[in-house]
Amino acid sequence: MFHVSDIPGKGKGVLAARDIKNLDPKEHVDRLALAIFETNAVSAGKDTVGIFPTMARLNHGCSSAFNVVYSWRNEHEGLFVHALKDIKKGQELLTTYTDTKRPREERRKLIPEDRAYLTQQYGFKCTCDVCALPDGLSQASDRRLSKISELYRKFATWGNMDIDGIQAINYVREIWEIEDEEGYWSERGQLAADAAWVAASHSDASAAQAWALKAAEWFTYEIGADTPQVRSLITVGDRPQSHNAWGTREKLEVGGPKY
Known part of the structure; x- marks a missing residue:
């Protein structure tokens, strides 16, 4: 890259051996x-x-x-x-x-x-x-995406007991509906699995079963059918009472998916 050479009037100096x-x-x-x-x-x-x-x-x-x-x-x-x-x-x-x-x-x-x-x-x-997207269509998409994020935040408040299981499941259904409209299909396995957790917590066997199988379906798309998550959810689909959260909240019919 450089070398030491004699420089007229300066003694020795350092010169570039190539462009740097x-x-x-x-x-x-x-x-x-x-x-x-x-x-x-x-x-x-x-x-x-x-x-x-x-x-x-x-x-x-x-x-x-x-x-x-x-x-x-x-x-x-x-x-x-x-x-x-x-x-x-x-x-x-x-x-x-x-x-x-x-x-x-x-x-x-x-x-x-x-x-x-x-x-x-x-x-x-x-x-x-x-x-x-053109501005008009982009703004419509923005409204859907903002609403989805807002609903996720509201759904999360079930963990603090700020909302009951019925409201939590209603938020999940609304998220799903808006995502269909937007064409946003990511993270649905986890969303349905969370809904199954809510249903199992409230001892709603039919809802827990339906949400667990819905989660297994979407996790199959997202991570593959031969994964621990899918196998575990299929087990819950067969025996809802086997869910770890079963009966940890008041008994309530929260409802399953509508799609």
């Missing part, structure tokens, strides 16, 4: 490697992350634009990608890099800094089908 750019990557290999790792690493089990070259090629889509999700399987020591929706030949597979249950401007900006989140973290501005 400011912050030359060759001199910052560790920093560059860390940046690549931070941009592409995904969870690979408890307290572990990894780099998966093929999976790292999955581009991002917001809300209804992404069509695949990924999860780490400890028993197989591998990362699995599952289709959430039917994908036609030649169609791009898209996953999501961030919480997309937020309005477009919040997805694009990192609060409180007025900077684009995806640009800052990943080096691009999202132009997925949802972000590219």
Whole structure:
């Protein structure tokens, strides 16, 4: 990169042996490697992350634009990608890099800094089908996404006994309905599993059974049929009283899914 040479009128000095750019990557290999790792690493089990070259090629889509999700399987020591929706030949597979249950401007900006989140973290501005919607359609999508987030927060208050089981299940049903309208199908396995927990807590056997089987169906899409979560939920579907939360709240008919 450089060498010591005689310089007329100065004695010896250091001369560049090649062109050197400011912050030359060759001199910052560790920093560059860390940046690549931070941009592409995904969870690979408890307290572990990894780099998966093929999976790292999955581009991002917001809300209804992404069509695949990924999860780490400890028993197989591998990362699995599952289709959430039917994908036609030649169609791009898209996953999501961030919480997309937020309005477009919040997805694009990192609060409180007025900077684009995806640009800052990943080096691009999202132009997925949802972000590219005309303003009127985008605003309608934003209202749905904001409502979904609000309902999730309200549903969570059941854990503090701020609402009863009937209201909690009504929130789940409303979330599901709005997600259908938005085309947002992610996290439904966990949502239905949480509803099964509510139903089992209130000793509503038929509702616990129905929600458990609904959760098993959606977890099959999201993480695979041969997973502990699905097997456990099928067991609850067969014997609702086997749920760990059974009978921990007052007996109440909370109701099952409507779809």
